[in-house]
Amino acid sequence: MRSEKGISCEINGQIIKLEVPPSRKLLSILRDDLVMTGTKISCEIGRCGACMVLIDGEPTNACLTMAYQCEGKRITTIEGLSVDEIDPIQRCFLEEGGYQCGYCTPGMIISVKALLTRNPDPSQEEMTEALSGNLCRCTGYGGIIRSVRKAALLGRDTS
Structure with missing residues (x-):
């Protein structure tokens, strides 16, 4: 039972x-x-x-x-x-090549969303720490970090 x-x-x-x-x-x-x-x-x-x-x-x-x-x-x-339109973080991942096969990308984007919600201007160290629970087996993380930086800049520009 x-x-x-x-x-x-x-x-x-x-x-x-x-x-x-x-x-x-x-x-x-x-x-x-x-x-x-x-x-x-x-x-x-x-x-x-x-x-x-x-x-x-x-x-x-x-x-x-x-x-x-x-x-x-x-x-x-x-x-x-992304209910009505793509989330700005998702757009930054697309524009900056923050993915390769894409399998880890949803988890990465969720972690970045949490980071930028609590800290819209993270340092490099804070970005690295926020993504420490996410593994990517395809990229060297360069595109991912570029995506996070761009999303942070974009967020600051709209504040």
């Missing part, structure tokens, strides 16, 4: 109510139940950042987050960043 529990949380601005086992991972809920495949499956042990989402504004690995931990939380996935 499966023990399921009702959870309620906000995902990308919509209240979601699900009956799931409390130990079910957020990553599988997003991908399998809600068909939000922008959050990627990779290491499944919290080391690569491909599954990064924002939970109450903080970057969090969805592969390590259990359903019961989502109760009452506000969750933003990569799909939630």
Whole structure:
């Protein structure tokens, strides 16, 4: 007999109510139940950042987050960043070549969103620290850092 529990949380601005086992991972809920495949499956042990989402504004690995931990939380996935138009951070990643295969890109963008929300003028060290939970196996990180710098400059120009 499966023990399921009702959870309620906000995902990308919509209240979601699900009956799931409390130990079910957020990553599988997003991908399998809600068909939000922008959050990627990779290491499944919290080391690569491909599954990064924002939970109450903080970057969090969805592969390590259990359903019961989502109760009452506000969750933003990569799909939630661009509702009517592409997010400026996403545009900067496109313009500055902050991706190669693209698999790590959603997690990178989520981490950058959290960084620039709390600190619109980060130093190089702060950028590196903010991305320390995200791994890219294709690039040398040059395009990624250029993308973050451009997004920070763009954010300052609109403030």
